[in-house]
Amino acid sequence: MFHFLLLTGGFELKISLKWAYEQGVSFVKKSFDKTRMEENFNIFDWKLSSEELQMITQIPQQKRWPALNFIADNGPYKCIMELWDGEI
Template sequence: MGFGKDSARNPWVSPPPIIALRWVCEQGAVVITKSFNKERLKENLYIFDWKLTEEELKKTDLIPQVRTAPLNDFVFEGSPFKTVEEFWDGEM
């Protein structure tokens, strides 16, 4: 079973960005998107019409996490963070 298919709530396979937006919302975070494309804006609103299943949420846990921000920019003399690990608070 792929993400967002085989369900009455979601009759088509959701593209990865839509799945990612839905996942972020289910984590309790706010998503701010930018688009001037009316169709893409409609697609983005679709995330409120369904929820990820438990199986789909478990699959997201298997996705490797990576740090994409240049964290050394946040660790400098006078910074509240003395190390990159301290910036991440030991979590990833």
């Protein structure tokens, strides 16, 4: 199913939702479009194979760090240490 979704295009979200669900993660997908809500519920109609799950775990993670948006040569913060208050 995973390969089919990728080949047909535009289904990365379905794969992401299914992966999260199979990992036991709770999530809320916001949508007011009836068709899209029905599509989101279709993740319960299929399963990712162990090979597909393994492929997904091999995707390099990218973490978003919004603090970097405030750092600029011409801004008030020139480096992350100027922005950080020393607390975790």
